[in-house]
Amino acid sequence: MNAASADGWGTAGITVGFGDTLALRDVTLAAVPGQVAAVVGGDGAGKTTLLRTLVGRIRPQVGRVSVPATVDCGFMPTGASGVWQDLTVDENVTFVAAAHRLNGAELDQRRGALLKAAGLDRATDRLAGHLSGGMRQKLAFCLAILHRPKLLVLDEPSTGVDPVSRVDLWRLISRAAADGTAVVMATTYLDEAERASTCLLLDRGKALASGPPSQILADSPGVLLTGDAPAGPPELSWRRGRQTRSWHAGTARPGERPIPVDMEDAVIAFTLADQHREH
């Protein structure tokens, strides 16, 4: 369980069920040092279950999980629940540092650098419960990475965060990866997924696509059209800005002018293609 493969860590063919619900079916995810792997998918897709299985909080019924030793893992649960609301920013850091036996000059240096990078260095005496949502998420991030984990797992770190704090958070995440950490993050923001090294698209517990973002876009199934009105059945059309997107399986028909897909289109196209196959 604890050995790193040549390429890093991750899950191999894991299946997780809760009673009658199959939350994950045969899902493989690679966590590679120096890279950010984004896990994307809609509500109930299985993102949280995958991350919790990766950090050892859920045991898969089938498949293998390989991660570094627990002390080398950092986990930021969803909704900044890793933050103690009744403690100040500084006290939160001290509390988590004690759990990792960090102290002295090493802790002072780490605390100073992280809180500054997160824009929290002027808020050290504020109660975490009184911080804005974005600041609290950034504090949760700092706590997860305080002990310089080799594997950092983040569950929707930027959900509900304003655009400026999202940029800050993304900078912190990129820096962690640049320092050699293997980062795995669930996100519902597809612009973030597009900037990751690899993406795993989940839908109802199943992996619909995985690979570098450019490959996911290139592999996007079917044909995407845009216009003022749906070009096919309403269940295969959706609004995007002022335009309507329409999708169909197969290749372009005579007279159609398919448009290039971005990550948002690709995620919808993979999901529709999967539903199409099922019917």
Ligand SMILES: Nc1ncnc2c1ncn2[C@@H]1O[C@H](COP(=O)(O)OP(=O)(O)OP(=O)(O)O)[C@@H](O)[C@H]1O
């Ligand atoms: N502890 C649990 N007991 C029973 N069912 C669960 C449990 N945890 C998750 N599930 C179910 O497993 C499926 C996947 O849930 P999960 O929370 O992993 O999805 P998600 O992609 O993180 O979605 P969301 O962003 O909405 O939380 C859902 O159908 C969910 O209801």
